[in-house]
Amino acid sequence: MSTDWAALWPTFQTAILQTLIMAVVTIALGGLLGLLLGVALFTTRTGGLLENRAVNTVLNVLVNIIRPIPFIIFVTAIAPLTLRAMGTTIGTTAATFPLVIAATFGVSRIVEQSLVSVDPGVIEAAEAMGASPWRIVRSVLVPEALGPLILGYTFVFVAVVDMTAIAGAVGGGGLGDFAITYGYHRFDWAVTWVAVAAIIVLVQLAQFSGNALARKALRR
Amino acid sequence: MSASTLTAPSAEAVSEDQLIARIANVSKVFGRGDSAHTALEEVTLDIPRGEIFAVIGYSGAGKSTLVRLLNGLERATSGTVTVDGTDITALAGKPLRDVRRRIGMVFQQFNLMRSRTVVGNVSYPLELAGMDRAEREDRVAQLLSFVGLLDKAWSYPEELSGGQKQRVGIARALATQPDLLLADESTSALDPETTRDVLGLLRRVNEELGISIVVITHELEVVRSIADRVAVLDGGRVVETGLVRDVIGTPQSPTTRRFLAAATGSSSNEALRQHLPKDLQGTLVSVTVGDERRLGRTLSAAAREHGVDFEILRGGVTELKAETLGSFTLALTGSADAVEATVRALRGIGTAEVIS
Ligand SMILES: Nc1ncnc2c1ncn2[C@@H]1O[C@H](COP(=O)(O)OP(=O)(O)O)[C@@H](O)[C@H]1O
Ligand SMILES: [Mg+2]
Numbered sequence: 001m002s003t004d005w006a007a008l009w010p011t012f013q014t015a016i017l018q019t020l021i022m023a024v025v026t027i028a029l030g031g032l033l034g035l036l037l038g039v040a041l042f043t044t045r046t047g048g049l050l051e052n053r054a055v056n057t058v059l060n061v062l063v064n065i066i067r068p069i070p071f072i073i074f075v076t077a078i079a080p081l082t083l084r085a086m087g088t089t090i091g092t093t094a095a096t097f098p099l100v101i102a103a104t105f106g107v108s109r110i111v112e113q114s115l116v117s118v119d120p121g122v123i124e125a126a127e128a129m130g131a132s133p134w135r136i137v138r139s140v141l142v143p144e145a146l147g148p149l150i151l152g153y154t155f156v157f158v159a160v161v162d163m164t165a166i167a168g169a170v171g172g173g174g175l176g177d178f179a180i181t182y183g184y185h186r187f188d189w190a191v192t193w194v195a196v197a198a199i200i201v202l203v204q205l206a207q208f209s210g211n212a213l214a215r216k217a218l219r220r
Numbered sequence: 221m222s223a224s225t226l227t228a229p230s231a232e233a234v235s236e237d238q239l240i241a242r243i244a245n246v247s248k249v250f251g252r253g254d255s256a257h258t259a260l261e262e263v264t265l266d267i268p269r270g271e272i273f274a275v276i277g278y279s280g281a282g283k284s285t286l287v288r289l290l291n292g293l294e295r296a297t298s299g300t301v302t303v304d305g306t307d308i309t310a311l312a313g314k315p316l317r318d319v320r321r322r323i324g325m326v327f328q329q330f331n332l333m334r335s336r337t338v339v340g341n342v343s344y345p346l347e348l349a350g351m352d353r354a355e356r357e358d359r360v361a362q363l364l365s366f367v368g369l370l371d372k373a374w375s376y377p378e379e380l381s382g383g384q385k386q387r388v389g390i391a392r393a394l395a396t397q398p399d400l401l402l403a404d405e406s407t408s409a410l411d412p413e414t415t416r417d418v419l420g421l422l423r424r425v426n427e428e429l430g431i432s433i434v435v436i437t438h439e440l441e442v443v444r445s446i447a448d449r450v451a452v453l454d455g456g457r458v459v460e461t462g463l464v465r466d467v468i469g470t471p472q473s474p475t476t477r478r479f480l481a482a483a484t485g486s487s488s489n490e491a492l493r494q495h496l497p498k499d500l501q502g503t504l505v506s507v508t509v510g511d512e513r514r515l516g517r518t519l520s521a522a523a524r525e526h527g528v529d530f531e532i533l534r535g536g537v538t539e540l541k542a543e544t545l546g547s548f549t550l551a552l553t554g555s556a557d558a559v560e561a562t563v564r565a566l567r568g569i570g571t572a573e574v575i576s
Contacts, residue, residue: 121331128291129345129392130320139344143335196338217335 001192008182015054015168015178016198022174022201023165027157033100034107035155037063041108042115049123049133066105071163074102074169087114095172097166103160114145139220147218151154154210158203165199175199237305240400240432241267241290246287246299247455250463259285261456263299269399272426272433274443274464276479277453283436284326286401286453288435291323292316304399321349324393324431328405330385333376337365339373345395363391367421369405383414389534390421394429401425419446423541440483444540452476468538469508469545470571482500496533502553504533505563509570511548512537516567519550522562528554530562549575 037059043049044056069077075098079089086094118141128142142149165176175195183192236242248260259282266275277283288294290309300309305414308319332341339360345354365457367387377385386406393401403422407415423446426433434443443450444463450468451461452475459473473478509515522528534547552559566572 119329119331119334121327121329122333124293125325125327125331126344128293128320128323128325129348129396130317130347132314132317135348140333141348144333146335 003077008191011182012178013177014193015173017196018172019161019164019174019202020169022092022099022172023157023160025096025102026160026164027153030103030160031107031153031156033104035111037108038111038115039141041112042141043133043137045108048220049101049127049136059156063105063108066102067109070203071098071102072166073168075167077161090171092173095167095174099105099160099163099167103156106159107153111155111191113140114148114152117148120146129177147214150210150214150217153191154207154214155170156204157206158211162201162207180183207215237434238269238300238525239266239425240269240304241434242262242300242302243267243286243289244300244302246289246296248282248294249297252419255331260289260296260433263453263456265458265461267432267434270430271425271431271448272446273433274435274437274449274450276437276440276452277475278438278444282456283438283453284404287404287434287436290400290402291320291325305563314465318333318550320396321345321396322400324391324396324398326389326401326406327405327406330377330389330409332388332392334377337374337376338369338380341388342378343390345392347386348397350371357459357505359395363395366394366424367391382412383417386410386414386418387421390418390425394425394431396432401433402436405438407442408438415442416445422446423527437523440468440479444538444561446541448474452479453479465510465540465543468540469547470573478541496551500551502529502531502551503559504567504575505550505552506573506575507535507546507566507570508572509546509548509551509566510543511569514543514569515546515548515566519562519564522558522565524553526558526561528552528558528562547571563567 025159041056041059041063044052044059046053048056066074066089078098078101082094082097084099088094103120122144123136123140126136131139154197164172165179168174168176168178169180171177179192179195182188183190183195217219228433231329243263243265246260246263247258250257250350263282263286270391275283285294289296290303292301292311296309300307301310303319306319308316325451333344336344342360342363343356346359347525348515349506351359361373364373367390369384369387369391370381372384372388377388380388389406401422406422409416410418413506419442422433422435425431426446435447437443447464449462452459452467454471454473454475459475460471467476471480478497483551507515523530531551531553533549536544538545538547552562554562563572563574
């Protein structure tokens with residue numbers, strides 16, 4: 001069987017674009033929400049800037065419940081919520097909803113872990129200089145943890161590309177959907193490999209840029 | 221408890237407006253119930269303005285807790301802490317942060333931001349104070365020149381030696397022109413030579429800028445070389461406080477004596493007795509004088525007038541911040557009256573304690 005590449009080309013281009021949109025929107029929105037959640041997890045710890053046992057326990061339990069759910073199950077489990085929020089459960093836009101939520105919880109732990117690596121003495125010094133907790137978050141915690149944060153976000157981006165393939169399989173479009181529909185279902189391995197190659201290139205580019213940025217932040 | 225021989229005028233009680241800080245009946249308990257741990261117990265200290273006040277104690281004595289009370293990083297369980305006339309015990313949030321901006325703090329591990337250059341670190345408190353960029357640049361240059369680090373302005377902390385990092389820490393602490401500087405073990409991570417440099421810098425901060433300093437240390441050398449006054453902390457209690465020359469010259473508490481013994485290698489009176497020649501006659505007297513030459517003159521005079529024989533068994537001269545302190549152990553031989561008269565004469569020039 002020979003593949004009709006000319007006919008598939010526009011579909012392939014759309015699939016790449018859809019994957020890129022899902023991944024970028026997810027990393028942007030989920031990254032921001034995850035940053036806030038991660039900062040909340042870190043600052044409400046015992047001995048933290050905004051120590052609050054109740055809030056910390058609630059957030060931790062929430063993150064621990066949501067994070068381990070396999071994404072394919074998570075997508076179907078929150079379909080009713082997706083329907084209510086986006087008006088549909090089909091298509092790239094709808095698929096972005098579960099992606100953003102899952103990424104938020106994943107990012108939050110990575111942010112928390114990066115912030116733990118900041119020298120507590122530096123935080124104390126800022127407190128001693130009269131910096132407010134929010135100011136310390138912005139001007140000390142994030143800049144001091146920038147290297148690990150960039151690497152963490154790169155890791156999440158790669159995981160998000162993986163998740164977009166799953167979202168695609170349940171109606172979100174993108175490279176995952178493309179590989180399944182035109183490759184797997186038609187027994188056309190060449191199409192599957194092309195989709196895989198596109199994903200590999202995307203992941204490599206992301207990892208390469210992430211490493212370069214992190215090196216710059218860490219000055220080594 | 222204070223030293224018994226407070227004679228100099230500066231040792232007299234200071235009135236309240238001459239104090240930069242006052243800690244009154246402060247206790248600090250960490251945890252509660254079974255795990256409760258009392259870090260400070262009924263601590264009362266008056267810290268005079270314009271001086272270098274040292275707090276010395278062993279690890280775990282409560283020194284860091286004490287100094288952290290002064291900028292509200294730690295809250296007293298009971299008692300009051302007054303800084304520059306403001307009771308900070310009840311403050312929180314913005315008012316407390318405003319007080320902190322008038323107090324500088326220097327740390328053992330320097331606590332500089334890795335993500336900022338020397339300039340960035342020193343200008344951080346100025347950014348907090350809302351100073352504009354041009355003004356900040358001037359002030360930072362001024363501060364770096366004061367601590368002698370202009371050539372390292374654009375270096376990152378990891379490119380600096382320990383002593384240079386601490387200079388940056390001091391410049392940062394001075395940035396907002398505080399009235400009070402807190403230094404918690406600021407030289408404990410440094411080698412002896414760098415320690416001397418940094419202590420010299422702290423002294424300049426006190427003398428040239430008129431900033432009151434509280435230094436926390438476990439090294440007697442730090443107290444000796446820069447402090448005017450000292451409090452000895454043990455097990456969360458102040459066991460002795462006073463002018464450095466009095467506390468070092470005539471230590472009253474066993475803790476202070478242990479510090480002195482460790483620093484000078486000298487031994488206790490009982491141990492001293494054991495090491496002396498068996499045939500040694502006479503009364504052992506421990507003498508502390510500010511001017512060691514007067515000791516010789518006084519002893520010669522006593523020998524002439526009272527017919528007392530003396531022998532200097534051991535002793536030495538210690539350099540303090542602004543004076544020297546001689547400590548000697550003498551054996552006096554003669555009639556009881558003659559020995560007593562000699563001891564009286566010695567008390568006229570310093571302190572004298574009859575050991576046996
Ligand atoms: N945040 C804290 N929680 C519980 N115990 C503490 C805390 N900070 C200090 N301590 C305890 O209080 C005592 C005094 O500590 P610290 O002031 O750090 O002593 P120092 O600085 O003289 O070594 C120690 O026994 C220490 O374990
Ligand atoms: Mg300490």
